[in-house]
Amino acid sequence: MVAARDLKVGAFFFGGVEMTDAGAGLPNPMDRRYSNEECWNATLDYVNSAIEAERLGFDSFWTTEHHFQYEGYEIIPNGLLISTWIAAQTTKLRFGAMFNVVPQWNPMRLAEDFSTLHNLSGGRAMLGVGRGTVPREVLHLNDKGVSIGSQDNPDQAAADIYNREIFEESMEIVRRALSQETFSFQGKHFQIPIPGIPDRGSTVQDLTLVPRPIYPYEIWQAVTSPPTLDYVPVVGHGAVFWNQHYSFIKRFWDTYGEKYAAAHDGVELQPHEKRMLVVSTRIEDTMEKARETALAGHDEFWKFLGPYGWSRGYMGPDGKPSPPGLIPTLDESIENKTILVGPPEKVAEEVQFLKDLLGFESITIFPHLLGDSYKKADEQMARFKEEVQPLLT
Template sequence: MKFSLFMYCTIGRRHELEAGLAGLNNDYYQRMLGEIAEIARFADENGWYGFGHPEHHLQIEGFEISNDLNLMASWIAQHTTRLRPIACGYVSTTHNPMRVAEQVATLDHMTGGRLCFGVVRGYQHRWVDQFKIRPDLAAVGKWNRGTDEDDYNRRFFEEFVDVVLTALRSNTFSYEGEFWRFPNDNLNPHTHTVYSDYGAGVDADMTIHEVGIAPRPLQSPHPPLYGGFTMSMSSAVFWARYGGTPIVLSDKMDFCEALWKAYREEAAQHGVDKPRGHECGWGGVAVCAPTDEEAWAQFADMEWFWNQWAIQFGQGMPLQLVGSPDTISRQVEEAQTLLGIDEAFFLVPQGIHSADQINASLELISDKVMPRFA
């Protein structure tokens, strides 16, 4: 079984966040970068598979100051040799899919073929509305779930994913969809013989009929693909079409079993063959300590964070992998027995806890939990 970490890129401790405008404090940001490097190095040296992080902007409060996925993935890669940065994910409503494909392929080279990536729909209105690339797009969440706005966002997202993967998998291609057309101008305005003599997709009369990104991804056909945190059957089934791995942080084992089954059935219809247990990633918020009592005491600040931040976006508290190594091992064993999970995700209270606290928790997991599932 693979064990991966996920963080929100939180800039400060609880009392620092409560003081307000923590995201504007450069000393806190410098400390955060150093602590992320410490956590990444520890994970790299102790057999962890990946280190996931999201994309969010304009975070003057500092709760989730993750910003550019490529830069954070590069920071993680800079301080590690084996650990995979999991850039999860590019917010579709705020990017050009061709540019994302190009960035993913380039970053795959710059990380030595260690990159993993994901694409998400965008749920934080404040920043998404400032960064969105079309005026008719909107963030999605509990306030507009099931509306025409939600449906429009989903159609855009699904086409966006299709363009990104088409670009990553094809040397050159053309694409015509509801939202995107590539190439979007079929005649180069001046003669450039390099295009027609040494390239592909451009005729001698400068008609452009296909385009392609360079470089090609280092991993073939592209880096491993993830879906962001989901509790939605429809989202999981969508990723099955492409062999992507949605991340599910849930203790509702009956729901997980149904979701894994639906994934397999949809994947089979699209010729996607993944071994049992590889359908989705599973996990939860993680704090490990020598005793359950110590772990739950440490979890209090992360619970405060979740209630202040995620709950108001409509995200309920996920599974809590909180306790002693034996307690957490039992939770993982139950999930593995039922689902055959290939990858477990541990969402750590980075920033809320110091790097020393995080690494003490990870040391217990590395030494006393992970070997049981080797």
């Protein structure tokens, strides 16, 4: 197993605005309205935290892609664009988005923009892809009427199926565009090239992406449901696991390896390969202080994301996944190990448990709880690298 000093550590930030009223209860999320200046100042702080992550020795920094969130939760609309600016001010840091929301993109434009970032950065970009969370965003950023549903919302089953179809066709186009000199695609929702386009005395039969990556690249996708777990190892995307009970993650983690081998001529991955764990952290001198400073950000996180079904990976009283709509308490999150809270020794003990359970050689922490200042997030990154990581074996 990899030594603690060689463990690769990433940081994932939502990129929100600092809040003085974070926590459970009022105000309702949509009752907040931050100014353009406040959102932009948070963006500048976000970039500075990425630069600090490199200074601290982090391996990677992960952004988001979200739109129209005047309520201040996630104010970075283009992870590729902001990562290009971060790349210009760093030399070693790798970066990706958790996640580029593929149904919100023309797939060929996504491939072009990623290739440009990847090449300009000297091969430091990772392509993170997902299907989306917020209907307000996705419905206004595609021309196919795609929304977002969930297995946990039966009344939205049709939206979920349609979104998945668009996503999977889009990713087939992205993979072909990135890897082939010329490409074409004929599917249910996309025809590339459009038949019959005249061009210089002939008709267009295929397309060529310019530029394509000149360095090896990785594709990472969020895995939170059985249908996605069926898909991701077959197409070879790396799998990102977050906000699930550790035993559920272990099951998904191992199943990914089994499905990958079945789809790739029996190739058996090592436990650390093509799988990533994300976990929230709060490190203070005492457990009491850690709980105190984590509570508001934790509760604001779930006030924001609970209605979208993000807690479906928590364990219910019967040992099965929780029913839709759970808004977990901090105690429930600590028990599920979706957040690691306490003094450095306690957090290291929890990381070691997960490391031994899964066999990972890298971990991505979520140190910027919703509403926190960026100064606090920078402090949390430093404490993980300087006080937690040295305690791992």
